[in-house]
Amino acid sequence: MERTKKGKSAKNRIVTAAWQLFHEKGYNGTTVDDIIALSGTSKGSFYYYFNTKDELLNTLSVILDDFYEELESRMNPDLNSFVKLLNVNYEAHKMIEENISIDLIASLYSTQLVSQGQRNLLDQNRTYYKFITRIVTEGQMRGQIRNDMSATEITKYFTMCERALVSDWCLSRGEFSLSEYSHKCMPVMLEHFKA
Template sequence: MARAADGDGKPVPRRLLAAATRLFAESGYDRTSVQDIVAAAGVTKGALYHYFGSKDDLLHEIYGRVLRLQQERLDAFAAADAPVERRLREAAADVVVTSIENLDDTRIFFLSMHHLSPEKHKQVRAERRRYHERFRALVEEGQRAGVFTSDFPANLVVDYHFGSVHHLGVWYRPDGPLSPQQVADHLAEMLMRMLRP
């Protein structure tokens, strides 16, 4: 049976994910053992294997929870009753904010995704492709409507923006001069300026 680590009453899966995220960020995925994780979470190995089949399942879930949040939010922006320029701008800013708010998760994942099993790696790629395709559909909608220039292929526009997003883990610091929203607004505005005719 899992026991509470500190009496905080958090569910075991949340404690395991929090411990794994902290340890992977501090020591790296490959230098963190299952024993390190269960000790930090205050549970048994049996509890870990009950909720997560392996250490690579934890890594997959760390990134998956961020991607699910971002997908839900993108779907809401895309379906909103608003001009396409506004919907794309809000979606472009939101992915920056949510990435910064979950910076450890995204940083860990991009540094460690090569440790995933081939099956999980393929699954993550499919999930990310679905997100990028929904984002690209907004770009294409604006291009068809003449709101955005068609000078740039939509695929390159998506790669341009997400290249910036994926690079946040390298340089962004919470104690830096820009808040997450300011960074998001700047990057979204750069994207919109590129797309305006």
Template sequence: MTKGKRQLKAEITKQRIFQTALELFQKKGFNQVTVDEIVKKSNSSKGAFYGHFNSKYDIFLEKFKEIDSFYESFVQTIPEDLPFKEKILILFHGQMKYLEEELGKDLMRCVYTSGLIEIEENFFANTNRGIYKIITRYIEVAKEQGEFVQELDANKITIFITRCMRGTLYDWLVFGKEFQLQQESRLFFKHFY
């Protein structure tokens, strides 16, 4: 087998493990799924699992990388000359639409549950993620253009905004079918920012 074929086979195995794990997390919850179960259901080996992931939590980190890739490409569609509030509204709406339509409520519930696990590097709190950098950049530009007169630094404002984003997602998971994620997110930022 050539190196290219070996790499392709490894990538297929990684994706199979990844998708199987996400499906199991959705069905059973993160804490109820073991690496052994993921390995068995994905028809792979423990060696293959640990060759691609250090732990089952790494699977969520992989999913967050996909989400951050979405943010990086989506932000390219937002005109730079818009006022800060409009840019944030577009970003917030795009985020909620993506999470609702592409990831879905079950996976997001699982992501939020796993985010409560105390670990050394919690992805929700990682301010090096793309979403934090995008919002911080928007705030810095808005401050330079006089849109912001607040004394708080850009990083602290970013923390507050992302907290509101997470809170809106959490409410979507808690309040059930009557909570319309995209509509509620627009209303929230329109009226409270």
């Protein structure tokens, strides 16, 4: 019992400290030493819980997935599925814009592009992918989304579009509003799939 509690608190302390520092100093600006100093743990513990520093960044997808879970629960199920997709995109990008530092997202994308490990951004098992696939399937059954491509394919396309928008937002260093630009572009990008 005490092992679990202690273990949890150690890992938790690391994650909490890390995210606090990431927000303050950015991902690359935060060193593992900073993290263990603030969390009151040690190098050894850090690498006991995480194989690499990058892995910490991956916990970002957990945060995002929590958001999607919450979003699904408060969404009107009867809404047109195509509109749902646009809504989901808008809400998510608004959240990212408002709550997550652009530097962190940029670091996440940058890291995933060159890392050897798993690439969460494309992990099909994420709540995110399942959520989008559900909407697409539903839309196809309801006749609100085109049927001539598989739900999986459409989901892949949709998520690529979202990554494109986020990626360009990062590249431009936030010179434009992510949610506004998504609001304008997504309908264009998805036009083809409207039934």
